[in-house]
Each structure stands twice: as C-alpha cells, then as structure tokens.
Amino acid sequence: MTQAKIGVIGGSGLYQMEGMTEVEEVRISTPFGDPSDVITLGKVAGVPMAFLPRHGRGHRLNPTEVPSRANIWALKSLGVEWVISVSAVGSLREDIAPRDLVIPDQLFDRTKSRVNSFFEGGVVVHCAFAEPFCPTLSGLLLESARELEGVTVHEGGTYVCMEGPFFSTKAESNIYRKLGMDVVGMTALPEAKLAREAELCYAVIACATDYDCWYESEESVSVDLVVANLSANVSHAQRILASVAQKIGTDRLQQACACEHALAGAIMTDPTRIPVEAKETYQLLIGRYIS
Ligand SMILES: CSC[C@H]1O[C@H](OP(=O)(O)O)[C@H](O)[C@@H]1O
Numbered sequence: 289m290t291q292a293k294i295g296v297i298g299g300s301g302l303y304q305m306e307g308m309t310e311v312e313e314v315r316i317s318t319p320f321g322d323p324s325d326v327i328t329l330g331k332v333a334g335v336p337m338a339f340l341p342r343h344g345r346g347h348r349l350n351p352t353e354v355p356s357r358a359n360i361w362a363l364k365s366l367g368v369e370w371v372i373s374v375s376a377v378g379s380l381r382e383d384i385a386p387r388d389l390v391i392p393d394q395l396f397d398r399t400k401s402r403v404n405s406f407f408e409g410g411v412v413v414h415c416a417f418a419e420p421f422c423p424t425l426s427g428l429l430l431e432s433a434r435e436l437e438g439v440t441v442h443e444g445g446t447y448v449c450m451e452g453p454f455f456s457t458k459a460e461s462n463i464y465r466k467l468g469m470d471v472v473g474m475t476a477l478p479e480a481k482l483a484r485e486a487e488l489c490y491a492v493i494a495c496a497t498d499y500d501c502w503y504e505s506e507e508s509v510s511v512d513l514v515v516a517n518l519s520a521n522v523s524h525a526q527r528i529l530a531s532v533a534q535k536i537g538t539d540r541l542q543q544a545c546a547c548e549h550a551l552a553g554a555i556m557t558d559p560t561r562i563p564v565e566a567k568e569t570y571q572l573l574i575g576r577y578i579s
C-alpha cells in the first residue's frame with residue numbers, strides 16, 4: 289500500500305486537503321475498530337501525505353466518539369511518522385484573539401470518558417509525557433506559520449482538553465484562566481498520548497475561533513462563531529501544512545526529539561509474560577522491543 293510519512297488529522301472545518309494531488313482513498317481497519325473515515329493519500333506540494341478528518345466527513349463524531357486509537361493506529365500502519373493536528377480552540381487570554389494561531393507546548397487533561405492508552409490485556413506501558421508535543425514538529429509549524437503574512441502566531445501555551453460536547457460554564461472558563469491555561473479544546477487528548485505510544489511525532493496547529501465564555505464584552509462561543517472564524521484559519525492551516533511538508537527531513541534519526549524511541553524503557557511487563565495474543569496484536573507498536 290502507498291506510504292506517507294506525514295499524517296494530518298483535520299479538525300472542525302477541515303474535512304479535506306485542498307490542493308492534494310494523486311489522490312487515493314484507503315479504508316483501514318485496526319484492532320481498535322475503524323478510524324473516523326477513509327484516509328486520503330496523496331501529495332501536497334509534491335510531498336506524500338495522509339489526511340484523516342477527525343470528526344468524519346460531514347462532522348458526524350462528537351469529541352468523545354472520535355476513535356482516536358483507530359485513527360493513530362491507522363496512520364502508523366501507513367508508515368506515518370509525523371502527525372499534525374489542526375484544531376479549533378477557544379482563547380483563554382485576551383492577547384490570543386479569534387483567528388490567531390497557537391502552537392501549544394503543554395496539555396492539561398480535563399477529559400473524563402476516554403481510553404487513553406493502546407495497551408491492555410497483559411501489556412503495561414508507562415510513557416514519559418512531560419513534553420506532550422514533539423518539539424521538532426512544533427518548531428517547524430511555528431516557523432512555517434510565521435512565514436504567513438497578516439497572521440498572528442503564538443509560540444507555546446497550555447491547551448486544556450475538556451470532555452465536551454457542551455462548551456464550558458463561565459466558572460470553568462475562569463478557573464482555567466486562573467490556572468494559567470491558554471486555550472481550550474476537546475480533542476488533543478487522548479490523541480497526543482496515543483501518538484506518543486505509537487512513537488510518532490505529534491504537534492497541533494490550534495486555530496483560535498472565540499474567547500470561550502469568560503470575556504464579558506465579547507460574544508460567547510457558539511457553533512456559528514466557531515464556523516465564522518474557522519474558514520480563514522483553515523486556509524492558513526493548509527498553507528502551513530504545504531510549507532512544513534517540504535521542511536520535514538527524510539530521516540527522523542537526525543531530529544533532536546525522542547518521539548521515535550518513546551517506548552524504550554517504558555514497557556514494564558516482562559516480555560516472557562506477555563500473552564501470545566497481545567504480542568500479535570501489538571506487533572506494530574512493540575514488535576521491535578519484545579522479540
Ligand atoms: C465546533 S466547536 C467544538 C469542536 O471544535 C474543536 O474540534 P477540533 O479540535 O477537532 O477542531 C473542539 O475540540 C470541539 O471538538
């Protein structure tokens with residue numbers, strides 16, 4: 289099957305990659321069920337890329353329903369090494385205005401109903417997650433975003449991931465602000481954790497669409513407001529993707545990040561005690577550590 293080293297998970301408003309050529313759609317099944325939709329393989333700026341709309345085409349899956357394990361597994365099985373998430377977020381800071389871009393460097397987990405590891409059934413893995421996003425990929429996103437004229441880009445920031453699908457109460461929004469969070473969204477987790485377990489480089493282009501509901505003099509978040517601000521952001525995100533595709537090196541071993549070796553030393557279970565079925569299931573992720 290065709291392989292791509294770069295995978296893009298499109299969030300709200302991004303359901304297809306404009307300008308992708310040599311397009312081929314692939315339907316993939318995984319040990320964790322089906323991904324959100326078919327994966328589109330093709331080339332962006334001449335570079336092979338795999339594209340998956342997180343909520344499915346037509347936005348059919350709410351944040352809790354997004355099959356993140358299947359999505360990350362499917363991308364890994366296609367040979368993807370770099371995953372770029374494009375995500376709509378609410379701003380928790382006055383200086384992050386709607387339509388600004390943020391490349392977050394931290395995550396805070398406020399989800400409640402999500403499975404956040406691939407590993408179960410006799411395999412126990414504890415990955416480091418102090419730095420939840422790949423610094424190399426985040427750096428490339430930042431560099432490419434800064435090349436866009438007329439776009440304000442913020443370097444770093446904490447993305448608080450809430451469960452949804454409801455938006456926050458004012459009390460929650462204000463508490464997030466007091467705790468020093470910068471943007472709020474519903475989807476970076478467990479995606480970032482699963483990408484780490486799959487030893488993929490993962491980073492987010494967060495597109496601010498609203499001031500959530502804390503800013504008394506501004507309109508509170510609503511689907512209409514998000515959609516109105518997203519269309520401008522989505523075209524910026526697509527230009528960043530084309531630019532980053534050309535910058536990504538062919539050899540991950542030359543990168544400074546440790547994403548490619550995230551499972552080294554993280555598998556607690558004695559390999560001789562891992563059930564045969566689990567060894568088979570997890571071959572794609574841990575085959576090289578347990579054989
Ligand atoms: C349509 S607003 C709420 C929705 O948008 C964001 O999704 P994504 O991260 O996939 O762009 C947010 O996390 C919510 O799922």
Ligand SMILES: Nc1ncnc2[nH]cnc12
Binds near residue numbers: 514
């Ligand atoms: N205010 C908000 N809260 C959660 N997710 C969002 N996505 C876009 N805006 C959001």
